[in-house]
Amino acid sequence: MKKIIIAIAAMSIAIGSFAAFASPKSDLNAMRAYFKKKFPKIKLDQYKDGIYALDKDRREAWKDWMDFAPPFTDALDMGKKLFNKKMKSGKTIGSCFKRRGIGIRQNFPYFDKNKGRVITLEAAINDCIKKNGDKPLKFGKGKLAAISAYMASTSKGKKINIKISNDPRSLAIYERGKRHFYSKRGQLNFACADCHISNAGMMVRGNLLGAVLGQTSHWPTWRRKWAAKAAAKGKSGPTSGLGTLHRRYTGCNKQVRAKPFKPQSDEYTALEYFHAYMSTGISVNGPGLRQ
Numbered sequence: 589m590k591k592i593i594i595a596i597a598a599m600s601i602a603i604g605s606f607a608a609f610a611s612p613k614s615d616l617n618a619m620r621a622y623f624k625k626k627f628p629k630i631k632l633d634q635y636k637d638g639i640y641a642l643d644k645d646r647r648e649a650w651k652d653w654m655d656f657a658p659p660f661t662d663a664l665d666m667g668k669k670l671f672n673k674k675m676k677s678g679k680t681i682g683s684c685f686k687r688r689g690i691g692i693r694q695n696f697p698y699f700d701k702n703k704g705r706v707i708t709l710e711a712a713i714n715d716c717i718k719k720n721g722d723k724p725l726k727f728g729k730g731k732l733a734a735i736s737a738y739m740a741s742t743s744k745g746k747k748i749n750i751k752i753s754n755d756p757r758s759l760a761i762y763e764r765g766k767r768h769f770y771s772k773r774g775q776l777n778f779a780c781a782d783c784h785i786s787n788a789g790m791m792v793r794g795n796l797l798g799a800v801l802g803q804t805s806h807w808p809t810w811r812r813k814w815a816a817k818a819a820a821k822g823k824s825g826p827t828s829g830l831g832t833l834h835r836r837y838t839g840c841n842k843q844v845r846a847k848p849f850k851p852q853s854d855e856y857t858a859l860e861y862f863h864a865y866m867s868t869g870i871s872v873n874g875p876g877l878r879q
């Protein structure tokens with residue numbers, strides 16, 4: 589196994605042009621141009637389907653699964669109920685958001701000028717819950733992921749629209765996220781970019797590697813792997829296969845035997861800011877369904 593990974597690493601080509609001091613806009617253009625050349629037949633919006641945009645057979649099987657009985661239906665119902673539930677203050681979660689929280693997923697994460705921080709959707713939901721006198725929820729999965737999934741579902745088809753402002757603090761967070769994406773880490777010494785840019789479309793340990801474009805479009809996602817893990821612990825339930833983007837980051841860090849960060853840590857928030865910006869213009873289609 590290890591040998592295969594190392595061989596792939598050696599095949600990685602230099603992608604240094606992305607890593608130079610460039611504006612977010614030129615990073616985005618370079619990334620799109622790179623993939624246009626690599627996969628000329630794939631249109632930008634198709635990347636929202638991850639590996640299923642790259643492989644026809646996998647796509648057919650995935651579509652059947654999605655059309656037949658998406659396993660996240662109960663989680664979505666639960667998320668909707670929690671979203672509309674009155675908190676201690678008597679208000680609902682929608683009260684904390686623009687347009688009462690409906691159809692806004694595409695604008696997250698965003699840079700908050702007053703706070704000087706990047707705010708992810710999950711952080712905003714938990715801030716709202718705290719502000720209204722209820723107990724904050726655990727990040728990464730469970731009820732919080734269910735609420736986030738419901739909110740994402742109300743944005744289906746809207747184009748991801750992330751703004752990196754000229755505020756140096758916003759740019760610094762973007763740069764931190766970008767650095768994370770391009771830095772080699774873990775015992776296997778792999779960067780996100782090695783797997784999801786240079787080797788996208790190739791196989792590693794029996795898995796087809798997806799492209800970075802569109803990777804943030806469909807969160808939270810129901811994964812067979814997560815559902816199986818919960819079942820093995822006797823914890824099957826409506827949200828058992830559901831996880832947030834930061835939960836997925838944890839898995840990809842562990843895959844290269846690097847120590848993962850915590851969901852909603854500054855590091856993963858910065859990574860999401862860069863990562864989501866690279867999906868600009870691609871449709872929201874969460875919650876997603878993956879292996």
Ligand code: HEC
Pocket residue numbers: 637638639768769778779780781782783784792795796797798799803804809836837840841843844859863876878
């Ligand atoms: C050793 C290779 C490898 C590295 C390094 C790696 N990943 Fe992954 N990643 C995978 C594989 C395999 C999958 C599952 C197939 C797919 O969807 O691409 C995956 C899936 C993902 C997904 C889910 C895609 C979807 O459509 O649901 C995201 C998001 C992701 N990776 C982000 C990252 C980030 C961010 C990093 C760096 C912290 C990273 N990955 C590093 C191998 C890797």
